[in-house]
Amino acid sequence: MKDLREWIAACESEGELKRVKPEVDWELEIGHIATLNERAGGPALLFEKVKGYDIPVLASTLSTAKRLAITCGRPTSYTICDLAREWKDVIRQNKLVPPVEIRGEIPVMYDVIEGDKVNVYDIPSPRLYPQDGGRYLALACNFITRDPETGWVNLGTYRGMVMDEKAVGANMMGKAKHGRIHIDKTLKTGTKMSAALYCGCDMSHLVVGSTMVPAQQDEYSVIGAMIGEPVEVFTSDLTGLPLPAHAEFILEGEIDLDPASFRPEGPLGEYVGYYGASGEGTRPWLNVKRIYRRKDPIFVISTVGRPVGDAHMINSIGRTAYLWADLETMKVPGIQSVYCPPEAAGRFWAIVSAKITHPAGAERVAEAVSCSPTGHFGMKGIIVVDADVPADDMAGVWWSLACRYDPGNDTQIINKMRPTPFDPALPAGAKAVGSKILIDATTPVEWEKKPRLVELDETTTKTVLERWLDYGFDEPYRLSGQALPK
Ligand SMILES: Cc1cc2nc3c(=O)[nH]c(=O)nc-3n(C[C@H](O)[C@H](O)[C@H](O)COP(=O)(O)O)c2cc1C
Ligand SMILES: [Mn+2]
Incomplete structure (x- = not known):
């Protein structure tokens, strides 16, 4: 899908999206509705009226297998395992689809806000849980950075707390994180690193941005492979970074890498359901110089927090696919x-x-x-x-x-x-x-006397499966996790 609007329409036509009409508060209320909804396996939620804002907020995006399947452009009957099997094949065959640069009308450049006009409080960032350290803008956003030595562009989902009108945290200091690799390389020659963060496009961007795609591999190309068409990007004249043309919001600027400039950040309820490793600390932040917005933009969040929410569904599909590929390799x-x-x-x-x-x-x-x-x-x-x-x-x-x-x-x-x-x-x-x-x-293969299994008769089973739809069932019989019928 090209953008978030197509994704929303696809979910809506499958009954997988609910529009929440009454006014809701970004302070705790949105986070609580979404969390409770995800625990109950509910639909994606589009909050149409957020207190003090005229920007709708999309939540609970990927918390069911059905919405993951819609995101991957696959039949809605596919399980996480089915989807991961196909993604694993993409990884094994290295079937990447690089992004394409477009010119002319760029949807996200409908509104370009710069200088004094930049105010990240204009975006309805929620505070999710009572013990969280602040409002989080980057919950379902990807940070874009570049490797100064090889030119490799990375997309990574890192949380970003609102710090002031022009400052959003950039929590990418974990040692194995690709943003951190870019930081360390940039530090060899200077202390400022260009960066951008965005939300929107379709939800495959969040799935891929928060998956451990190997270093030096461009996530835009992995998204292209997942959705079966190249991601459309344009080159920013501010940072030279390739930015997604169909994002809802892009925030662009630079990160000061001098630890003396870091500011207090966190905590945020973590994906394990506790506060812990990524608690309060001083962390780098994006100095926002420019905000791009689409016409009538839609903001997107994730609740992180205790399983099962969208973060855990993403972990599940990504880790299943990559572990499966590892075992085959x-x-x-x-x-x-x-x-x-x-x-x-x-x-x-x-x-x-x-x-x-x-x-x-x-x-x-x-x-x-x-x-x-x-x-x-x-x-x-x-x-x-x-x-x-x-x-x-x-x-x-x-x-x-x-x-x-x-x-x-x-x-x-x-x-x-x-x-x-x-x-x-x-x-x-x-x-x-x-x-x-x-x-x-597993039953030990070496046992000469194995327990006798209750088995079905092969011929009868074959006939029954052939007649499955005749019996009145809606779909051909299939257990999840088994090879898909060709
Ligand atoms: C909603 C959400 C929030 C996340 N927040 C962070 C974060 O703040 N810092 C972090 O290092 N990883 C975070 N992750 C996990 C990373 O997205 C994941 O490790 C990903 O592989 C990072 O990209 P990279 O491999 O290109 O570094 C988050 C994942 C999700 C789904
Ligand atoms: Mn990466």
Whole structure:
């Protein structure tokens, strides 16, 4: 999709969007409505009247698989696992679609606000939770920065707290973050880094901006691959950065990299459902020199916070796709499907369905996950199930844990792993090293006398599946997580 308006229309036609007409407050009320709505699996919300503003606010964008499917341009019956399988193929085949530069009428240049007129309080940034340190403008925004050595442009979803009329926090100092890599390289020759942040375009920008796309890889090209058409950009005469032509808002300027200039920032309710690693501190900020807005712009937010909200759905699809690609790249045999459940914040647990052919085969799969680029960091539980159970079939996974898992024999605890500092289960001050569990929930291949499975008759099943629609069912029969019918 080209822009947010097409995304909203697509959701609306699928009954996946609700317009909230009564006036709502950016102070706590929007955050609370959206959070409660997401917990109940509700629709995307377009708040049409925000107190003190004439700019609508879009929330709860990606908190169901159906809206993720709409975002990826796939049938709404697709599960996260189905979507991740296709994304994994894009990654494996490196099928990127680079952005194209457009000239002429640029929708987001409808309004260009500069100098004294810049006031970020003109945007209805919410304060989500009572213990949050302030109003957050960048919740569903991507920061755009450039590698001064290679020219690589990065998009990263980093939170941004409103600090004053022309200052928005830029929370990208985490060591592995690509924005941070750009900061470190820029610091070799100076202390000012050009940057922009934007929201809008369609929601694939948020999915890709908050996924760990490898360094030196341009996220615009990954978005292009996801939506099947190049992202349209224009080059800014202020910073030289490629900016998305169909964004709703773009804020552009520079970040002072001298730590003496950093300002108090945070906390924000984190995606684990607690305050922790990214609490109060002094952090860099974007000195906003220019704001671009579309005609009748729509602002977009995310609630972060406790699972399951949009942040966890994004984690789930991105980590599932990249972990799956890792396992195939590592040539781990027999992988059927992979799933990082959003309920576990989309990153702490992984389930892998695999054809096991060796007595230690399941351990091998779990160890591969544990050492992979995606799984080595912050993933603390890995469950391997047999190939007849799709990784995202939770009933099947529980059945495997109940009937194919003997804790004494099928569990390995690894006492030294790299946790995420966001893990609230580790004590404060001792978050450098964590542990992880590998669970083999497969029936041992070496058993000569295997438990006798209750099976369906193959011929009858085939006939029944062929006649499925005749019986009055609306759609052909398919379990999620299985290969899609061609
Ligand atoms: C709503 C939301 C807010 C996020 N906020 C931050 C943040 O403030 N700082 C951060 O380092 N990562 C944050 N993340 C995670 C990053 O987006 C993610 O790690 C991404 O890979 C960063 O991009 P990069 O890999 O190009 O550095 C957030 C993710 C979401 C979905
Ligand atoms: Mn990146």
